[in-house]
Amino acid sequence: MQQKIRHVLGLSGGKDSSALAVYMRDRVPEMEYFFSDTGKELPETYEYLDKLEAFLGKPIVRLNMDSDSNRNRDFDHWLDVYKGLLPSSQVRWCTVNLKIRPFEEYIGEDRAYHYIAIRADEDRVGYKPPKISSLPNIQPKYPFKEDGITKADVYRILEENGIGLPKYYEWRTRSGCYFCFFQRKSEWVGLLEKHPDLFELAKAYEETPNKNAKTDEQFTWCQGESLAELSQPERIAEIKANTEKALAFKKEDKPNLRLVEIFTDVLDDEDDEEPCLICHK
Numbered sequence: 543m544q545q546k547i548r549h550v551l552g553l554s555g556g557k558d559s560s561a562l563a564v565y566m567r568d569r570v571p572e573m574e575y576f577f578s579d580t581g582k583e584l585p586e587t588y589e590y591l592d593k594l595e596a597f598l599g600k601p602i603v604r605l606n607m608d609s610d611s612n613r614n615r616d617f618d619h620w621l622d623v624y625k626g627l628l629p630s631s632q633v634r635w636c637t638v639n640l641k642i643r644p645f646e647e648y649i650g651e652d653r654a655y656h657y658i659a660i661r662a663d664e665d666r667v668g669y670k671p672p673k674i675s676s677l678p679n680i681q682p683k684y685p686f687k688e689d690g691i692t693k694a695d696v697y698r699i700l701e702e703n704g705i706g707l708p709k710y711y712e713w714r715t716r717s718g719c720y721f722c723f724f725q726r727k728s729e730w731v732g733l734l735e736k737h738p739d740l741f742e743l744a745k746a747y748e749e750t751p752n753k754n755a756k757t758d759e760q761f762t763w764c765q766g767e768s769l770a771e772l773s774q775p776e777r778i779a780e781i782k783a784n785t786e787k788a789l790a791f792k793k794e795d796k797p798n799l800r801l802v803e804i805f806t807d808v809l810d811d812e813d814d815e816e817p818c819l820i821c822h823k
């Protein structure tokens with residue numbers, strides 16, 4: 543008998559994967575939805591997932607969280623395993639252990655189509671989607687690329703279906719851990735203003751001495767700047783002024799864009815490295 547092929551779609555809590563889930567709901571009714579929970583997501587992400595779950599009409603499987611045994615393999619679990627070594631863009635153990643491996647374990651040896659939210663307007667020359675799994679039984683599918691779905695379509699799909707954007711879009715455009723090292727400076731300021739408690743927790747991670755460090759150099763989530771430095775009033779004012787300037791420039795350049803689209807474009811322009819596809823899509 544031929545083995546059944548599973549259809550799976552991973553949600554990050556971001557706009558693209560959410561719009562793909564909405565787009566695929568009636569096209570592939572047997573779709574399985576999952577979310578690799580790091581245990582360090584924003585409250586707005588969990589809220590948004592609940593909203594999506596209601597729309598999709600089926601549960602979004604939460605990987606890493608084992609409510610039966612109460613032994614979650616979340617970020618703090620792996621931080622212990624790595625003896626206090628915090629992840630960074632150079633040492634990205636978080637994506638491997640919290641996203642890729644749990645996904646591969648979830649699929650096991652089954653054959654599966656994995657639906658990925660790369661948009662048609664991201665398919666530029668030379669753009670290579672990062673590998674999410676190297677298992678031969680998992681085959682990637684790119685419906686947005688195939689159907690010519692762009693960023694503007696993503697906004698439309700979410701709006702037309704009454705989902706909208708996650709609330710964190712008022713100050714941050716990416717899902718993922720509240721302390722993600724791919725975060726832009728202006729998003730750290732947003733975290734400080736919207737979730738001062740989470741900002742303090744992120745700062746506490748930076749300030750915890752790493753017993754395995756070979757130098758006295760302090761770990762910082764942002765390159766070259768600690769959160770204690772970033773939260774000084776004059777530094778906040780400087781970061782805000784830079785963002786305002788970029789927003790005004792973009793508004794003049796593209797007057798037809800809505801505020802949220804201008805905001806997303808401005809923050810995307812700030813990136814100097816490719817963010818994490820799995821966590822932020």
Ligand code: SF4
Binds near residue numbers: 636637718722821
């Ligand atoms: S969101 Fe950032 S910190 Fe969290 S798992 Fe992904 S890359 Fe790592």
